[in-house]
Amino acid sequence: MNAKQALLVATAALVATSGYAVEATQFVPEAPHAVRAEVKAELAQAKADGSFVAARETYGQTTIPARGERDRAEVRAEARMAARNHTPNSLYFGG
Numbered sequence: 001m002n003a004k005q006a007l008l009v010a011t012a013a014l015v016a017t018s019g020y021a022v023e024a025t026q027f028v029p030e031a032p033h034a035v036r037a038e039v040k041a042e043l044a045q046a047k048a049d050g051s052f053v054a055a056r057e058t059y060g061q062t063t064i065p066a067r068g069e070r071d072r073a074e075v076r077a078e079a080r081m082a083a084r085n086h087t088p089n090s091l092y093f094g095g
Contacts, residue, residue, distance in 0.1 A: 034042075046052035068075075082088070 043052065
């Protein structure tokens with residue numbers, strides 16, 4: 001019985017470790033296509049003509065601020081009127 005258990009353990013170990021026997025390949029990054037001076041020149045050109053939009057480092061959002069069509073006073077007045085009349089905004093309630 002001990003010989004069978006030893007053979008079973010050895011077979012299980014062989015099967016378990018055979019999954020690690022994969023040929024390793026070395027990752028070689030490709031050479032850059034543009035030199036640093038060219039990239040800096042392209043960046044300066046994009047900033048000059050306004051086509052460059054900087055992204056935040058955390059979420060990749062653009063730094064262009066959103067502007068509404070109405071000012072704060074108009075929005076507050078609309079909110080007060082809706083609160084007085086008890087009329088919900090159809091944008092939020094699908095009305």
